[in-house]
Amino acid sequence: MAGTRGIDDVSGENPLTATMQAMVCDGPGRPLALRTLPRPDPAPGQILLAVRACGVCRTDLHLVDGELPDPKVPVIPGHEIVATVIGHGEGVDDPPIGTRVGVPWLGRTCGRCGYCTSGRENLCREARFTGYQLDGGYADCVVADARYVFRLPARYDDAHAAPLLCAGLIGYRAYAMAGDARTLGIYGFGAAAHLIAQVALAQGRTVYAFTRPGDDEAQAFAARLGVHWSGGSDASPPAPLDAALIFAPAGPLVPAALAATAPGGRVICAGIHMSDIPSFPYRLLWGERQIRSVANLTRRDGEAFLALAATIPLSVHVETYALSRANDALNRLRAGEIKGAAVLTPGS
Ligand SMILES: [Zn+2]
Numbered sequence: 001m002a003g004t005r006g007i008d009d010v011s012g013e014n015p016l017t018a019t020m021q022a023m024v025c026d027g028p029g030r031p032l033a034l035r036t037l038p039r040p041d042p043a044p045g046q047i048l049l050a051v052r053a054c055g056v057c058r059t060d061l062h063l064v065d066g067e068l069p070d071p072k073v074p075v076i077p078g079h080e081i082v083a084t085v086i087g088h089g090e091g092v093d094d095p096p097i098g099t100r101v102g103v104p105w106l107g108r109t110c111g112r113c114g115y116c117t118s119g120r121e122n123l124c125r126e127a128r129f130t131g132y133q134l135d136g137g138y139a140d141c142v143v144a145d146a147r148y149v150f151r152l153p154a155r156y157d158d159a160h161a162a163p164l165l166c167a168g169l170i171g172y173r174a175y176a177m178a179g180d181a182r183t184l185g186i187y188g189f190g191a192a193a194h195l196i197a198q199v200a201l202a203q204g205r206t207v208y209a210f211t212r213p214g215d216d217e218a219q220a221f222a223a224r225l226g227v228h229w230s231g232g233s234d235a236s237p238p239a240p241l242d243a244a245l246i247f248a249p250a251g252p253l254v255p256a257a258l259a260a261t262a263p264g265g266r267v268i269c270a271g272i273h274m275s276d277i278p279s280f281p282y283r284l285l286w287g288e289r290q291i292r293s294v295a296n297l298t299r300r301d302g303e304a305f306l307a308l309a310a311t312i313p314l315s316v317h318v319e320t321y322a323l324s325r326a327n328d329a330l331n332r333l334r335a336g337e338i339k340g341a342a343v344l345t346p347g348s
Pocket residue numbers: 109110111112113114115116121124125126127
């Protein structure tokens with residue numbers, strides 16, 4: 001109800017003195033620190049959420065490693081948040097208390113600029129991102145702008161829904177940029193790739209998975225999901241690609257993917273950060289090949305992907321970790337040891 005501002009405290013605590021546990025990033029190169037902090041208060045337009053699960057994304061590693069410019073310091077990472085609404089800020093009554101929602105990377109935009117008014121809010125210069133410029137979900141509680149959260153398909157439990165919110169959703173934006181490519185190459189077979197490969201296969205495409213050379217385990221994982229071929233990124237696929245999606249943050253994959261792509265094909269770079277791209281001969285780009293990056297997401301991407309995830313039964317592979325073990329999850333991700341996605345489960 002507009003004008004009311006209550007916190008329906010399911011725990012029975014006094015909302016003015018309530019606290020939460022959070023894993024906090026104090027700056028680059030330092031492990032996250034477990035802290036007890038005051039529980040945030042929802043501002044007008046915001047909702048207060050109890051976090052049930054939060055995915056661990058490669059972007060969180062880039063944040064912790066100081067590879068993203070101008071983060072909020074200190075900041076609570078995490079932008080694949082599955083949570084229950086437990087309070088409303090002023091002017092908000094939807095989603096209702098008790099609703100399960102997902103909080104993605106896109107935390108808010110200006111709503112007025114040329115990008116926002118042309119369906120490209122992902123490029124808004126005033127956009128603010130969850131777990132980077134706004135505190136995120138490596139915590140028991142988080143606040144979010146009510147207009148940017150998603151309802152989640154019921155077929156996924158909390159831990160399995162979490163990776164949909166970035167790996168799935170930004171992966172899907174990259175996949176959509178591949179257009180009607182029949183033969184799709186996916187470079188870097190982590191959280192995003194394992195979801196998008198399943199979407200592509202369900203839509204009848206031929207999928208080739210490229211991993212680090214010699215990573216037999218990742219190649220076997222891709223094969224179990226039904227891809228048509230898997231091999232090292234230095235190998236030649238059975239047929240030229242119509243499009244390549246690069247999910248690994250390694251610049252040398254760009255010329256490698258161009259070399260594997262047919263004339264007229266596209267190479268889509270899906271990560272927020274990539275090491276430098278080495279120089280390469282023009283003949284690799286010649287033949288109307290294209291290179292594109294994917295930046296962030298729009299709410300429309302989220303709605304489209306989550307509607308698809310409600311109809312395609314995606315097999316989401318997760319490793320769950322207690323909140324206090326976030327550093328272990330990040331270290332395993334850095335070492336390339338996670339098959340699928342790592343998910344923190346606050347409260348467990
Ligand atoms: Zn804008």
